[in-house]
Amino acid sequence: MQIYFSRSYRHLKPDSKERLFLLLGCVLPCVVFFLFFYTKISYLLAVWVKEALTVTIPESSLRIAYAEFLPFFGGVYYVQIPSTMPSFQEITLNLAVTLILLFICFLPSRNSKGGTPLFIYFAIILLTHLIAIIFFMFAQDFYPYSATHYSELYIKQQVGIWLSFLVLSGLIMGILGYGGITGRLIAFWGTMTYSFVFGCVRYLASMFIISKVSSLYMAILFFSLGPLFDFLYLVCFYSIYINAQINRFDQGERRLKWLWL
Template structure:
């Protein structure tokens, strides 16, 4: 008597999906855009002065308690007619020659090491090499002409806030349109949008205070790496990760008997 064989994934034959598509967005999809996406976008657009002053006050209180130094709040004009954006101002220091030299040597070492890593990890190694190269250039700059470094922590803080406002609005639009088109199921759609926007907002606020603390504690040598390598890219990576999780869940549902009604042939 033959034993029951459990087929693996390679032995399964799936039905073709040619000419199969999702139902067109229903009028309630427009309600989703009007009730959730548009108000969230308007919140960031018209209330960014209130958001940034609250964020700066909260962050300044934390930095005063952890650094024991003078921390103030300044403002800059952003969108004419809508108010000013507030940001944290804190003094910073430049790295010493020895500190810059050690960082330059470490950067060169890891850049060379990354070229010897297994090719299966090449995308990650390319990204790390780019970050190390940016840090190497920053270290060499402070080795040669440290007095000519044109940026302060205040400059970084101002640029971060202005960029983050734009990032919040961009993620709101992209996440809203993407979830509205690809996730026809109401629960997945609303949850994906809300979680994505909340993640972007909370992550951006917490990262802002942490980065300012790191720059104050470890000098402005790391400013370039924090801004270009560990900056806004992670907001969009988080959005993609959250979106993928909800799309995966929606895909499983549509593959079940309960979800077959979502498809048209």
């Protein structure tokens, strides 16, 4: 007997019980829990960031504030921090450095054999920063955000990312996932735990930079370290999980789970 279609048409039988358990027993409760508790979570995060920032910023200038966010589910808490506007020297220095870096990005990308995507990525980030520099150079008084505004924006964005990732990771692991339930749960929780830790640390780092250095870096932080960066680790965790599954389904009893017609 010959097996003609070693990979062309093979597929797996959906595991309905595991899927239902994951979606209804894990993902859905997590999403509901998050929706009803993100206000509390943002409060705890704000308290932690406020405490951490007191090392470098006087406690009297730090407060925790509340802003409305999703209807029905409540608002978010964030840290009010003092703004630091950039000096003329800082703007000029940033302009010079940004132009040099942009030149470097565009120069090798013409014939680069290795790093073209990275150069394009950095060029877009630098162009965003350049717009911010020009804005502060000519219209500093019209800049629409204080450090506190930015803090509010960050928290709302972060809640949006966490919610999106809960749904996305849940759907991928719950519906598209294969193999044992333990592996899927580890991948799901691993992604969300990392996302939570990363989001918190990024909030602290962003607030520190905005407050201690200057508001000039708001745009670059918002657009470069935002959702696309989050996707990087989401896909990292997912690829590790898939690599493990590919190995498992290639040997032992799991190999027999492939359907060939």
